[in-house]
Amino acid sequence: MTQTRIHNLSISLDGFATGEGQALDAPMGHAGMRLAGWMFATRFGAPILERSGGTAGVDDAFAQQNEPGIGAEIMGAGKFGPPGWQDDPDWKGWWGANPPFHTPTFVLTHRPRPSIGMEGGTTFHFLDATAVEALDAASAAAEGRDIRIGGGATVVRQFLAAGLVDHMHLVQVPIVLGRGVRVWDGLEGLEADYDIEAVSAPSGVTHLTFDRKTA
């Protein structure tokens, strides 16, 4: 069975997965680099910022889970670009000519546009669809491999609320962000469906894994 997976979703103590004021020069708003900093310190994350080295402990072990077995990603319009990117016909995402997805990648938006083929195997498709419909489309494209829900929180919440997520890895960073988009809203009782593990890392973050209970 293919799985629907979430990896490396970084949240503050107060549950925000992004800050307020997202913009072209501030992809995470006032959160800046604070939410994802733990990841850029790992071997997995350092190359994303064109750094060498990086840690190889528990943070890296979790971060690496992001890649294997994924056949398609689903993300939200808020991850694909800053507010208003739909008004720019040339916007092709934050990631340059060769984005790090290397699979069909479905962008949920109320203002879809034609698909865009990129280098390295990434094709962006734009969908105005429910979570279930988007998952169907992604599954058809994933050739039997797993689907990653890439964020942000608005999209993650939809898939969780619809009961569509098999595995979720959250990383709680010890900051109080105060403002932004919260991941937990509308998910009362989520724990009933999951085996949950928490493990704190020497870096200061706490990894939370949610693994769907088998019936």
Add this chain to the structure above:
Amino acid sequence: MTQTRIHNLSISLDGFATGEGQALDAPMGHAGMRLAGWMFATRFGAPILERSGGTAGVDDAFAQQNEPGIGAEIMGAGKFGPPGWQDDPDWKGWWGANPPFHTPTFVLTHRPRPSIGMEGGTTFHFLDATAVEALDAASAAAEGRDIRIGGGATVVRQFLAAGLVDHMHLVQVPIVLGRGVRVWDGLEGLEADYDIEAVSAPSGVTHLTFDRKTA
């Protein structure tokens, strides 16, 4: 120097320290026993429910920190009794004739009443006061020992926002409560003043300690 301390404050993943619908037969509202369950499983907590035994690992080690060195407690009206207790002249708290505080205990309320002496050294004083004023009164009564801020979240937030807390121990329980009183609201940037440690326990909870940075 005396310290102002918070211990064993249990919160859900979404940051609620109590549920919705607090009542005489539901002190934590719809949260029930889920927030404090980790504590009642320890050697420290089991006797509170008149149970014997209990675990003696990391959860117990943290829970035990609640007691030593405390000379007074400050709590909110919402911890002292269910909504409306101020209308009952005979209400003396949840804890019976010999409450577990054994020190002067200051209850913040907009409807103060005369002090009540209890068995075992607890005296309840009722104060309509700011956080600073309450801390002054508690310090004067604590005979050089530390002050515990006993909760709930409404009171804890006031003391944190006023910069009055030296040490805070939170226990994050892996449930999504969805509704209640949140501890994090209005505390953006709290981490700047504290050294923070997180440690996950085999029981599934994560202990978070905030220790005020020395200048």
